[in-house]
Amino acid sequence: MSGRLRRVLMRRPGPSLLTADPKKWHYGPTFDGGKAVEQYRAFVALVERSGTEIVWLEDSGDGLADAMFTHDPSLVTRHGAVILRMGKLLRSDEPGLHENAYRTAGIPVLGRIEAPGTVEGGDCVWIDEETLAIGRGVRSNQAGIEQLAAILAPHGISVVGFDLPLWQGEEACLHLMSVISPLKRDLALVHAPLLPAAFYFLLKERGIGLVVAPEDEFAASSGLNLNVLPTAPGELIMIDGFPGTKTALEAAGCSVSTFPADALCVACEGGPTCLTRPILRDRS
Numbered sequence: 001m002s003g004r005l006r007r008v009l010m011r012r013p014g015p016s017l018l019t020a021d022p023k024k025w026h027y028g029p030t031f032d033g034g035k036a037v038e039q040y041r042a043f044v045a046l047v048e049r050s051g052t053e054i055v056w057l058e059d060s061g062d063g064l065a066d067a068m069f070t071h072d073p074s075l076v077t078r079h080g081a082v083i084l085r086m087g088k089l090l091r092s093d094e095p096g097l098h099e100n101a102y103r104t105a106g107i108p109v110l111g112r113i114e115a116p117g118t119v120e121g122g123d124c125v126w127i128d129e130e131t132l133a134i135g136r137g138v139r140s141n142q143a144g145i146e147q148l149a150a151i152l153a154p155h156g157i158s159v160v161g162f163d164l165p166l167w168q169g170e171e172a173c174l175h176l177m178s179v180i181s182p183l184k185r186d187l188a189l190v191h192a193p194l195l196p197a198a199f200y201f202l203l204k205e206r207g208i209g210l211v212v213a214p215e216d217e218f219a220a221s222s223g224l225n226l227n228v229l230p231t232a233p234g235e236l237i238m239i240d241g242f243p244g245t246k247t248a249l250e251a252a253g254c255s256v257s258t259f260p261a262d263a264l265c266v267a268c269e270g271g272p273t274c275l276t277r278p279i280l281r282d283r284s
Contacts, residue, residue, distance in 0.1 A: 001126050001182040002230040003284035005052045009101060009277040010044070013037050013068040013264075014059035022267075025065050025090065026173075028222075031267035039264040040068070043237070043275060046257050050231035055105060055279065057097055067094050069270040070277040071177075072121040074098040075148075078129065079155045080108035082148065087118040087139030088173075098277070107279065111151035117144030122175030122274060123164075125182070127206060129283075130157055133199060135176025137164030162196040168222070173269045178223045181273065183254055184233040185284045187211065189245075191218045191226050211252045214244035224261075227271025233284045237272045239265050 018033040047054065057070065066088070067073075073094040075082045081102045083095045095112070102109055113119050123135035132152065134145050142161065149159035167174040174194070180203075181189045188203065189211045203210065217225040225242035234254040238246065239261035246256050265271045 003281035011057035015061035020065035035263035119144035229272035
């Protein structure tokens with residue numbers, strides 16, 4: 001999850017976000033559709049500066065405001081893509097957009113998560129190329145985890161589930177990636193108080209060092225200070241406004257680029273990682 005990012009699936013926000021009802025979509029008080037679109041452009045400039053190829057999904061006015069968060073509706077392995085099933089009902093049509101994009105791009109589809117199973121990409125964290133951790137909580141359930149394990153097993157990939165707390169409630173979003181962001185193969189940024197204990201011990205066993213984010217910034221951002229995107233090992237994009245987290249990352253040897261995101265990421269509950277579905281990375 002931290003190798004150099006070569007190719008990524010993204011969706012440019014447009015009419016669906018500009019006309020979104022903040023109450024319906026559970027967007028916060030800093031939401032401003034026009035400002036969010038401008039902030040997204042600043043984020044895209046950072047991704048393009050890294051040399052990453054972007055495969056675009058366009059917002060044609062389908063009403064899917066959250067579809068800009070392309071990390072969640074699918075998972076890509078070195079063997080092909082898996083089409084996931086969303087825990088948030090308002091996002092149930094998004095996986096189809098991803099399946100069409102993969103078929104157009106010539107990327108094989110290994111399988112799909114079917115009802116009653118749910119898995120969202122934000123709950124999936126690769127420990128290594130053969131081990132996938134999944135957070136079991138509001139958005140991803142046991143049935144979905146079992147289905148994904150069955151799809152990946154023929155490719156030598158094992159799946160391990162970890163329970164997540166309810167935290168801010170059923171309508172909010174706490175993914176496993178809300179409490180951990182890989183930075184390098186052997187380094188991750190975490191919010192320790194919400195980290196599942198068994199997951200913590202697995203990270204420790206695998207020799208993965210942990211950078212602990214400031215708790216006050218985690219609270220102020222509803223966890224978005226922790227949501228950082230590696231475009232290469234230790235080369236990171238994060239949202240602006242959280243200097244303690246940025247300082248901790250730089251002290252750990254990382255380089256950090258930031259962009260303003262109060263109307264886009266903080267308001268809409270999704271950070272730089274959520275705005276991208278990596279298709280191809282180098283082995284880090």
